[in-house]
Amino acid sequence: MRTPTWKRKHLDTVIATAVKLILFSAGPVRLVLEEDLRNELPFIMSRISRAPVINPVRQLSSGISSPETLPAGEFERTNVHSPEKRFRFYYFDIRCRGELARFILGAAGVDYEDIRVNLASWPALKDDTPFKTLPVLDFNGVQLGQSMAIARYLATEFGLRGRTPYEQALADSVAEAADDVLASHLEFMFEERSSKKENMKRVFMESTLPDFLLYLDQFQKVYSEEYGYIVGSKLTYADLAVYSLLEQLMSATIIDMNYFSYYKYPTELRKRIMSNGKLMRYINNRPRTDF
Secondary structure, X not given: OOOOHHHXXXXXXXXXXXXXXXXXXXXXXXXXXXOOOHHHHHHHHHHHHOOOEEEEEEEOOOOOEEEEEEOOOOOOOOOOOOOOOOEEEEEEXXXXXXXXXXHHHHHOOOOOEEEEEOOOOHHHHHOOOHHHOOOEEEEOOEEXXXXXXXXXXXXXXXXXXXXXXXXXXXXXXXXXXXXXXXXXXXXXXXXXXXXXXXXXXXXXXXXHHHHHHHHHHHHHHHHEOOOOOOOEOOOOHHHHHHHHHHHHHHHOOOOOHHHHHHOHHHHHHHHHHHOOHHHHHHHHHOOOOOO
């Protein structure tokens, strides 16, 4: 005898629900297919509630992360900020490769410890950091190294990465490009040989920087949906990466305020940043540094 249409639809719905639940279970689930599965859903839910969940970030005393089994129901949420997390950000008392992370935390309005390491104490701390470099982000006993990895993590944590995987990849591409330009700037800034330093600066000013800003104007036309943003319709960490770069160039007197007027996106971006109360609170109250 054929199953009535309403029961077939009901059966399809319940099976689909069961399959989705199974996919999120780390343990076996017995599924008994009967004509009416309504009585089986409580059984499925009870089995899943007992299934272990793996937390991939548990910091051991050796500094190496190892899997840890969490109690049932305690899922590790990657895209929503957990209020239990306490962030400590370690970097030198300069902006350079650490300011982007500070900008993200500032724009998110997060209460965190901004730990500025002086050069005298750095040798004693070096061996306890990932890759023996700064910056380092520490939260709940877990350490994360490398400036762009930290920036991506924080941007994801606080909704500043983009709405879709493609938008996130676009934001990543701009942030990485801004970091490349920043690296070029820092390279000639810390170059000791005067003749080489002047040549590097000339290439930077005549080619690297203007080419980058012209490209951003073109990029914004294609991928932006809102005034002052490089991707989509909201602030992303890509915008913060670009502004951090430009601000550092102004502090180093490489460019001045008039430089913004030559490019559409940087001009709009500056207005957006100036109207961001949370970020401006950080900018106005941070320690003053030369670079």
